[in-house]
Amino acid sequence: MLQYDNSAFYFFALSSLSFYLVPSWWSILKRVVNAFTVSDEAIGAVTRTTAEKKKAEEIKKETKGISTLLGNRSFLLHVLFTLAVTAIFCWLLVSVSIDGEVNTFDPFHILEIDTGADNKAIKKAYRSLSLKYHPDKNPGDRAAEAKFMMVSKAYEALTDEEAKRNYELHGNPDGKQSLEVSIGLPTFLLDTNNRNLVLMVYLIFMVVLVPFGVYTYYSNSSKFGEKDVMYDTYSWFHYTLNEHTIIKSLPELMAGSAEFRKRNMPKDSNEKSTIAKLLSGMRSQMQKPKYNHPVCVKGNVLLHAYLLRKTDALTAGLKEDLRCMLRLSSSLLDAMISVCQHQDSLQTAMNCIELGQYLSQAMWVKDSSLLQLPHFTAEEIKHVEKGKQKCDGILQYRDLPDDQKKGMNDFTDAQKADVAAYLKLFPDITVESKVFVDDDEDDKVYEGDLCTVKVSITHNNVKEGESIGLAHAPLFPYPKQAAWWIILGTKEGKIINIEKISATAKTIHHAIKFLAPRQGEYNFDLWVKSSAYIGCDQKESVKLTTLDNSVLPEYKIHPDDAELDDEPTLFEEILNAHIEQDSDDDDSDDESDAGGDANKKEAVPDSAAAKKKAQLQKARQAAGGDDDDSDDDSDAEEVYAEK
Numbered sequence: 001m002l003q004y005d006n007s008a009f010y011f012f013a014l015s016s017l018s019f020y021l022v023p024s025w026w027s028i029l030k031r032v033v034n035a036f037t038v039s040d041e042a043i044g045a046v047t048r049t050t051a052e053k054k055k056a057e058e059i060k061k062e063t064k065g066i067s068t069l070l071g072n073r074s075f076l077l078h079v080l081f082t083l084a085v086t087a088i089f090c091w092l093l094v095s096v097s098i099d100g101e102v103n104t105f106d107p108f109h110i111l112e113i114d115t116g117a118d119n120k121a122i123k124k125a126y127r128s129l130s131l132k133y134h135p136d137k138n139p140g141d142r143a144a145e146a147k148f149m150m151v152s153k154a155y156e157a158l159t160d161e162e163a164k165r166n167y168e169l170h171g172n173p174d175g176k177q178s179l180e181v182s183i184g185l186p187t188f189l190l191d192t193n194n195r196n197l198v199l200m201v202y203l204i205f206m207v208v209l210v211p212f213g214v215y216t217y218y219s220n221s222s223k224f225g226e227k228d229v230m231y232d233t234y235s236w237f238h239y240t241l242n243e244h245t246i247i248k249s250l251p252e253l254m255a256g257s258a259e260f261r262k263r264n265m266p267k268d269s270n271e272k273s274t275i276a277k278l279l280s281g282m283r284s285q286m287q288k289p290k291y292n293h294p295v296c297v298k299g300n301v302l303l304h305a306y307l308l309r310k311t312d313a314l315t316a317g318l319k320e321d322l323r324c325m326l327r328l329s330s331s332l333l334d335a336m337i338s339v340c341q342h343q344d345s346l347q348t349a350m351n352c353i354e355l356g357q358y359l360s361q362a363m364w365v366k367d368s369s370l371l372q373l374p375h376f377t378a379e380e381i382k383h384v385e386k387g388k389q390k391c392d393g394i395l396q397y398r399d400l401p402d403d404q405k406k407g408m409n410d411f412t413d414a415q416k417a418d419v420a421a422y423l424k425l426f427p428d429i430t431v432e433s434k435v436f437v438d439d440d441e442d443d444k445v446y447e448g449d450l451c452t453v454k455v456s457i458t459h460n461n462v463k464e465g466e467s468i469g470l471a472h473a474p475l476f477p478y479p480k481q482a483a484w485w486i487i488l489g490t491k492e493g494k495i496i497n498i499e500k501i502s503a504t505a506k507t508i509h510h511a512i513k514f515l516a517p518r519q520g521e522y523n524f525d526l527w528v529k530s531s532a533y534i535g536c537d538q539k540e541s542v543k544l545t546t547l548d549n550s551v552l553p554e555y556k557i558h559p560d561d562a563e564l565d566d567e568p569t570l571f572e573e574i575l576n577a578h579i580e581q582d583s584d585d586d587d588s589d590d591e592s593d594a595g596g597d598a599n600k601k602e603a604v605p606d607s608a609a610a611k612k613k614a615q616l617q618k619a620r621q622a623a624g625g626d627d628d629d630s631d632d633d634s635d636a637e638e639v640y641a642e643k
Contacts, residue, residue, distance in 0.1 A: 009186045010096045017089050024082045031075065035068055044470055044479025048425065049418040051374035051474040058477065107154030107167065119159070126155040223258075229335040232258035237336050243345040243493070247365060248287035250355045251307070254336070255299025256291060259328055263321055264295045264302075271317070275301050278313060285364070299325060307364040309475070323477050329359050334500065337485075341498050346489045349498055353485050353529050360532040362475035369394040369535030370407075372426075374418040374474070380407035394535045398423045425472050427482070427536045428461040431528050435544055437516075445516050446549040453512040453542060455486055457501075457528060467504035471532035483531040488512050488524055488542065496524065500531065519548045 040046065043063045045056040062068060069075055108115045111125040129151045131137070138144035157167040189198055225231050240253045255264070266272045272294075278301050279286075286304050289297060302322045305311050311319060333356045340349035358364055361372050370381045372394060384391050384407040391397045397405065408416055433456075437449045445451060462468060471482040481502060488496040497512045524542040568576070 007096070010092050014089065014092050014096070017085060017092070021082065021085060021089060024078070024085075028075075028079060028082060032069065035064055035066070038064060046470055048472065049374045049421050049474070050414060051418060051422075052472065055474050055477065059479065107157045110150050110154035111158075122155065122158050126151060130155075226338070227331045227334050229331055230258040233332065234335060234339065237339040238343075241336060241339055241343065241345065241348055243343065243348055245345070245348045245351065246287070247351040247354055249290070250336075250351060251303040252287065252289060252291065252296055252300040254329070254332055254355075255303060255325075256293070256296045257299075257328075257332055259332070260299050260325060261295050263324060264298045266294050266298055267317070271315070274313075274315060274318065278305060278310075282308060282310070285366075303359075304364075306362055306475075307358055309362055326359065326476065327478055330356070333359075337498065337500075341495055344494050346487070346493045346495050349495065350487065350527065350529065353531065354534075356531050357529075357534045360471060360473045360476050360480050361534055362473075363534060370397060372422075372472075372534060373397075374422050375411060375415045376407065376419075383407045383409075394426065398426060398428075422472055424461060425469075426461075427459065427530060427533055429528070429536065429538065430458045430460060431526075431538045431540060432456045432458075433526055433540055433542055435542060444547055445544060446547045446552060447516055447519055448549055449516040449546075451514055451516050451544065453488060453514075453524075453526070455510045455512065455526065455528070457484060457508040457510075459506050462506045464506055466506065469504070473532055480532050482533070484508065485527070485529045485531060486510050486512070487527040487529065488514075489527075490522075490524060516544070516546045519546050521545050 040056065040060065043059055045059040045063075047053050047056045108117065111122065111129060113121050113125045117125075130148060133144045133148040133151060135141075135145050135148060156163045158164060223230050223232070225234055236256050236258065237253070240256070245253070266275065275298050279297065282301070282304050285308060286300070289300060291297075298321075302314070302318060302325060305314060306322055306326070311322065314322065333352055336352045337349050340346075340352060363371050368381050368385075370376055370384060370391075370393070371378075373380075384397065384405075386406075391400065391406075402420075405419075408419060411419070434454045435445070436443065436452055436454070437445055438452060440449070459468060468482050471480040473480045482504075483500055483502040485498065485500050487498045489498075490496065496514055499510070499512075501508055501510055522544045524544065526540045526542050527537065528539075529537040
């Protein structure tokens, strides 16, 4: 007789909770250890120049130390929930220590008498307990009913000879059992007084909590598409981006992303006035806003304040909103570029890549690329541009001899060392490209061939075996991994391929595959653009000559291959065997019906052949072939084999 067993419930609950507690405490301890022992390089807090020192300190402040744990709401909730579960686990351990024996069938224990009691004591105990737990005296009490049945079973085991013998031999009055189990649930569930409480808890869990959890998970996950960008954001980009979108309008479009619509809603009148004041001060350096929604206006102003390096005028709350926008900017830019690729808007995609460069360096379209140099301001750039040695950008400035580098007269030795260190970090690349067809020995490309453009990017300022490392972006508040965008497009502005390569080796290889166009000569444009630096992009021309594929020799099948093609497949052999068996059955039927008639005997092969042909034609029709009665058997088999 199965019964509710508190001890079995304790053991079951302990084993179940351990599946959560062990990995949960492991993750908590790992998080705590990492908060104090993680290296600076692992979290991106590198200091290659003094300009990066402030950023490195901010990153370490956010990711290292006890303050990072106490300020993380999700981590604290995780710890509190784990502590609550641990408390339940400890209570179960105490309960097991008090009542740790799993219920077994012990008739003396059930009748509440000593082991080995005589028949008089057994009968007395049975009468007392049976009267106490009889269903007539306890109507509707399932616990009393179960107890009454167990008392009856125990009395039978001690008084009935056969039941007593089975109990002594097998531990059960019913004889040997293949499996002995009890219900691993607490006995208070059987208490009539707890019925309403149990039902209420069950309904709340199954009808409220579980559906709510499923709904919340589904509703949140269904909002996001590729690159963890919301579907509403993709719709917004599809609506606003086109082949005529200029780079100065892109900050406003990014500000309209669905990820910012709740956070960037102005919170009070003071924030509105601050945004209006900033907007009036930057209006001459901004594209005229196209959308007047408060979210778009606020986000547009915040991004321009960052790009123009005017964040000192922002309040603490606005700075935090800006940090949130910059944290999501990389994934949003990737989404914008994928939309441009879908729309085949090459120039707009390149504008989005350049916006990523400006966001990394906190610069805007009219700024000189020299502004990326540490400690350089507009004054130093003017001094460089007025020098005798003309310098149009950072690449020319890097190639100048040290004694001809202007703009650092007022710099300290440490600041000059920062500039020298940055110029060594700035990408110095060599781009090589080659067009070929795989497994083609004559290096000729014919119409319809699968062409491969192999692009090789070599970092001349990186030693063999070293990695590129993080980009030098001291004003971008998060670690920025340097990457390259490789774009292949036509002269007409159509995209053949665009892809982001995040490899960090000295030499990077990338293959672009596409089908060769019609016969003629083509010049494609190949761009290699940085995702984090301004002024190091390169452009090459890829020439392709395609020939008419009609001049190619006709492909002839080798005789051995042709013989293999003629061999029947396993399915055809089974089909033919089935047809021949049907034909043999028809022959025997015709012979028995003929009664020795010679004319009918001669007609048997003809009818069998006709039936075989008809079946082959039906098979061919089922495979999609034409129904032509003039086809012979072999033609039908070949058609069916091809299908």
